[in-house]
Amino acid sequence: MTDDLVTVTMNPAVDHTLRIDEPLKSGAVARTDDAQFDAGGKGINVSKYLTALDVSAPATGFLGGPFGRMIRTQLDDDGVPNDFVEIPDRTRLNTTVLSPDAEYKINHDGPTVGEDAVSDLVERVGTHDPDTVVVAGSLPAGVTTDAVDRLARAGEWDTAVDTSGSLLTELDAEYLVCKPNREELGEATGRSVDSIEECAAAAAELRERGFRYVVASLGPDGALLVSESESVHAPAADADVVDTVGAGDALLSGFLAGLARGESETVALQTGVTVAARVVSVSGTRVPDFDGVFDARSGVNVSQT
Numbered sequence: 462m463t464d465d466l467v468t469v470t471m472n473p474a475v476d477h478t479l480r481i482d483e484p485l486k487s488g489a490v491a492r493t494d495d496a497q498f499d500a501g502g503k504g505i506n507v508s509k510y511l512t513a514l515d516v517s518a519p520a521t522g523f524l525g526g527p528f529g530r531m532i533r534t535q536l537d538d539d540g541v542p543n544d545f546v547e548i549p550d551r552t553r554l555n556t557t558v559l560s561p562d563a564e565y566k567i568n569h570d571g572p573t574v575g576e577d578a579v580s581d582l583v584e585r586v587g588t589h590d591p592d593t594v595v596v597a598g599s600l601p602a603g604v605t606t607d608a609v610d611r612l613a614r615a616g617e618w619d620t621a622v623d624t625s626g627s628l629l630t631e632l633d634a635e636y637l638v639c640k641p642n643r644e645e646l647g648e649a650t651g652r653s654v655d656s657i658e659e660c661a662a663a664a665a666e667l668r669e670r671g672f673r674y675v676v677a678s679l680g681p682d683g684a685l686l687v688s689e690s691e692s693v694h695a696p697a698a699d700a701d702v703v704d705t706v707g708a709g710d711a712l713l714s715g716f717l718a719g720l721a722r723g724e725s726e727t728v729a730l731q732t733g734v735t736v737a738a739r740v741v742s743v744s745g746t747r748v749p750d751f752d753g754v755f756d757a758r759s760g761v762n763v764s765q766t
């Protein structure tokens with residue numbers, strides 16, 4: 462079996478999104494009939510978005526317990542290929558509360574994962590013989606960045622990584638791409654990331670540590686791409702923002718879809734911000750309508766930094 466990409470989510474989650482009509486008040490019960498449950502975790506989101514963009518990207522990682530079964534069922538129902546390693550501990554539930562005044566997100570730490578499960582995962586990824594492996598999201602208890610390096614070195618594939626800034630600094634292998642957000646970029650480099658120029662300088666420093674591309678997401682300020690030959694900024698594409706959960710995963714998905722289609726790195730960045738604008742326009746990590754997305758990206762004006 463050969464796949465373009467395989468995503469690895471070591472710490473998946475059911476994403477529980479609740480919308481309330483009034484701001485949260487301490488001591489008062491908020492009630493709502495507006496609740497949504499999505500199969501989530503960063504790599505899973507990338508698989509969902511890439512599948513909808515017609516790029517084959519099965520999801521793997523660790524799943525266990527009732528929330529694990531819920532994720533597997535939802536992915537099957539939605540036609541997202543998946544091949545997870547079963548663990549004895551319970552997959553987590555993460556909660557987003559959308560209120561008129563704020564977006565609250567509470568992420569559970571999740572299960573503990575054993576050494577054997579990590580070995581099973583490395584073997585499982587190998588059976589797909591992918592061109593690219595995407596390792597995304599937090600690491601559950603029992604798993605360290607050694608497991609990410611081990612995955613990156615276990616085959617001929619390129620590896621993309623999206624994890625916290627502090628974990629990015631612990632990686633040793635060579636990577637195709639990392640996707641820090643602004644905070645993670647600051648955390649990984651210890652640099653100030655107030656202006657876009659400062660972010661570009663931090664991304665260039667991070668790249669030197671073993672990444673062919675750094676794609677940094679800057680929320681409403683768009684995204685940066687730094688490679689050996691390019692340092693470009695793309696503004697965020699216009700969107701009626703519902704919530705920004707999954708926005709970074711969407712940016713990475715669009716960028717990887719662009720590369721998988723043989724596009725230049727700059728066009729891949731334009732694709733990334735266009736895909737992200739669609740994702741922030743729907744709630745939770747639901748897959749939006751991607752019709753016309755590859756045409757719309759030409760409206761994104763990139764500039765050199």
Ligand SMILES: Nc1ncnc2c1ncn2[C@@H]1O[C@H](COP(=O)(O)OP(=O)(O)OP(=O)(O)O)[C@@H](O)[C@H]1O
Nearest residue numbers: 642678679680681683684697706707708709710737
């Ligand atoms: N308010 C917004 N309007 C338009 N686009 C946005 C907005 N916020 C984010 N985006 C798009 O989404 C991309 C990713 O956003 P962001 O930097 O918030 O990711 P993130 O922090 O990694 O998100 P998450 O961890 O929730 O996936 C941005 O590069 C931008 O293109």
Ligand SMILES: O=P(O)(O)OC[C@@]1(O)O[C@H](CO)[C@@H](O)[C@@H]1O
Nearest residue numbers: 474501502503555568598599707
């Ligand atoms: O706790 P982590 O692994 O860092 O992030 C998990 C998560 O917040 O990331 C996705 C959005 O990017 C959600 O689907 C999920 O709940």
